[in-house]
Amino acid sequence: MDGEEQIDTAPTGHGDEVEVGFLAPRIHAAPFPGMQITGYVLSMALTLAAFGLVAYHWLPLSSLVTVILVLAFIQAALQLGIFMHLREARGTAWHLPVLALALFVGLGIVGFSIWIMLFKSGVS
Numbered sequence: 001m002d003g004e005e006q007i008d009t010a011p012t013g014h015g016d017e018v019e020v021g022f023l024a025p026r027i028h029a030a031p032f033p034g035m036q037i038t039g040y041v042l043s044m045a046l047t048l049a050a051f052g053l054v055a056y057h058w059l060p061l062s063s064l065v066t067v068i069l070v071l072a073f074i075q076a077a078l079q080l081g082i083f084m085h086l087r088e089a090r091g092t093a094w095h096l097p098v099l100a101l102a103l104f105v106g107l108g109i110v111g112f113s114i115w116i117m118l119f120k121s122g123v124s
Contacts (some may be wrong), residue, residue, distance in 0.1 A: 039082035
C-alpha cells in the first residue's frame with residue numbers, strides 16, 4: 001500500500017457504527033400495494049355490514065350487539081395486521097406493551113363514556 005492511507009474502521013465503542021448503518025437509507029422499488037388495497041376493501045365491507053345490520057334491523061337486538069362486536073374485533077385485527085404493520089417488525093414482542101396500553105386507554109375511554117351516558121339523567 002504505497003502512499004495510500006488505510007482508514008481504520010474498527011468500532012470506537014460509542015455506538016456510532018451501529019447507528020449509521022441503521023439510519024442508512026434503504027431505497028428499493030415498492031411493489032404494488034395489493035395487500036393494502038385488499039385490507040381497505042375488506043374494512044369497508046365490514047363497516048358496511050355493521051351499518052346494514054343496524055340501519056335495516058336485520059337481527060334482533062340481543063344478537064345484533066354480539067355480531068357487531070365480532071365484526072369490530074375482526075376489523076381491528078385486520079387493520080393492525082395490514083395497515084399498522086404489526087407482522088412486519090423486528091419482532092412482535094415489543095409491540096405487546098404498546099398494544100396493551102392502547103387497549104387499556106381505548107377501553108377506558110369507551111367504558112367511561114358509557115358510564116357518563118348511563119348516569120347523565122340522574123345528575124340533572
